[in-house]
Amino acid sequence: MKPISPRQQDILNFIRQFIEQEEFPPTIAEITRALGLKSPHGVREQLQALARKGAIELIPSASRGIRLLQKAAEQDGLPLIGKVAAGRPLMTEANVEQYCKLGPELFQNKADYLLRVQGSSMRDAGILDGDLLVVQQAAEARSGQIVVARLHDEVTVKTLRLAGEMAYLEPANPEFPVLAVDLSKQELSIEGVVVGVIRNRID
Amino acid sequence: MKPISPRQQDILNFIRQFIEQEEFPPTIAEITRALGLKSPHGVREQLQALARKGAIELIPSASRGIRLLQKAAEQDGLPLIGKVAAGRPLMTEANVEQYCKLGPELFQNKADYLLRVQGSSMRDAGILDGDLLVVQQAAEARSGQIVVARLHDEVTVKTLRLAGEMAYLEPANPEFPVLAVDLSKQELSIEGVVVGVIRNRID
DNA sequence: CGGTAGACTGTCCATAAGAACAGTGTTCTT
DNA sequence: AAGAACACTGTTCTTATGGACAGTCTACCG
Incomplete structure (x- = not known):
């Protein structure tokens, strides 16, 4: 798998923690707020990068449509x-x-x-x-x-x-x-x- | 816990299966479609009944805000x-x-x-x-x-x-x-x- | 016989949330 | 020096989604 940038790791960690706590994945907006950002678009791009790298799967048009992949292990x-x-x-x-x-x-x-x-x-x-x-x-x-x-x-x-x-x-x-x-x-x-x-x- | 009606059990089973497969809970609309219903409101009422009976937890205003409770067992x-x-x-x-x-x-x-x-x-x-x-x-x-x-x-x-x-x-x-x-x-x-x-x- | 719970249809609304476009600045690598 | 990847802001659009109101029909329970 391709390398994951520190910021992307932050996002991944947050998603993992969120699922642990809430039992469902966060929305992009929730990630944005959690990281203290003002626009959801930055997060969106990072998510797409993570999807390209095979770390997550994004389900189009589905709210909270984020699936962690290497959780499998x-x-x-x-x-x-x-x-x-x-x-x-x-x-x-x-x-x-x-x-x-x-x-x-x-x-x-x-x-x-x-x-x-x-x-x-x-x-x-x-x-x-x-x-x-x-x-x-x-x-x-x-x-x-x-x-x-x-x-x-x-x-x-x-x-x-x-x-x-x-x-x-x-x-x-x-x-x-x-x-x-x-x-x-x-x-x-x-x-x-x-x-x-x-x-x-x-x- | 209070008794769960057959229909409510159907819904519960579907939610369980959906989470198993997708890793996140379904939306009310998705449940509606899965049960072959035409209006989401019926499902909504059943979900609220299930929440009253302690089978699930509904997170207000959150999309896919359904949490199974007795999964704990x-x-x-x-x-x-x-x-x-x-x-x-x-x-x-x-x-x-x-x-x-x-x-x-x-x-x-x-x-x-x-x-x-x-x-x-x-x-x-x-x-x-x-x-x-x-x-x-x-x-x-x-x-x-x-x-x-x-x-x-x-x-x-x-x-x-x-x-x-x-x-x-x-x-x-x-x-x-x-x-x-x-x-x-x-x-x-x-x-x-x-x-x-x-x-x-x-x- | 009225009351309650279950099991719906159907419509409408506000907003939550994904998607897309236009930018900016930085840090690398080639 | 150019290009790619990273890391964002800001705005707009559409649709997905939860929530609410108005009803209908049935089965039971006392």
Whole structure:
């Protein structure tokens, strides 16, 4: 999108705030008054510029015919990442299955995305195949936390255990092995910390 | 709130749908056209009636000055029921801890409320102490479903197993007993069906 | 049987609000 | 130095819109 001038940003902010408060968009005259201007025409031109830049949509001849466009991102909620394509960063368009609205009041830590669990290696921690993990993006984690980690281009969910130069990725299922990583020799990148679990299928 | 007539409900539905689609409320004339009426005055009176009944708010002299009021209930999200007071219906004000916003796209079945789990009797089904169950209100359930049931004034979460006149409430933890209920002698009331699980604390 | 509420038509008015035209001055970039 | 984008004032025009008045018809409620 093209750059938005400071004044246009002012107008955009006012519209956003107005909608927040009144539940409908302002008229051009209301914007004019709010900015302390004397003629509505200046505002009108700015609105048309904003429309050209793709920030808003103007509905011709309709009073209060202003629609904010990139509000969409907020409304979509958290991205749900299904299958992770090898060698790709997690939060890639291609990985996102859908967007889920989740109120922030549910999780004490900020949630960044949802990740669908594959396999039952964390079964005894109450994380089952097909569950959605609520993940907070983080590059580091404390020992004992359940993390989303990337090892040799593969993404895995395990409990992280740190002991000096060694990191252990512990499953919560005796049928799976503990992965030991020598941090001085291999690279282990933390993608995020699990802050919640959601199960939407009960069999 | 006072009762809303069928016609007024029509108008309310149209306004709701219009806002959903256009992001701003309709004008009186637009409502008139949508309902196939010839004069805007009839609609105007209905709007004033709706305002008297507390369903909407009319902002005088403002174009599209219609605000939906009980939209608040939706916005509040699902009620989260913490501890259940004995002998009281579940969805009582006193039982509600808070309201949580949850997008409906997450659960294929409609969710009615959240219930905090106490105890670990469903541990092996991946339902742990402190988890939030996503519950759909229902008076009946199929055999094999995980249900919220009330037995002797106590609310419990178990897998329901039906066999003729007998109902079994099976825990998912060998440390807990199966509860057998003879439906011809005792009363077992189903409060709802579990359609999802949310864990917001990871220890 | 009168009163009230619901559900309209039809007309009219004042103004709120979008649209357009004619300008002015500034700050950039090319 | 010219052109484009920004950031306005000021005026005029038309239509969209809310608001008001005068009625009609029906269904209920007590």
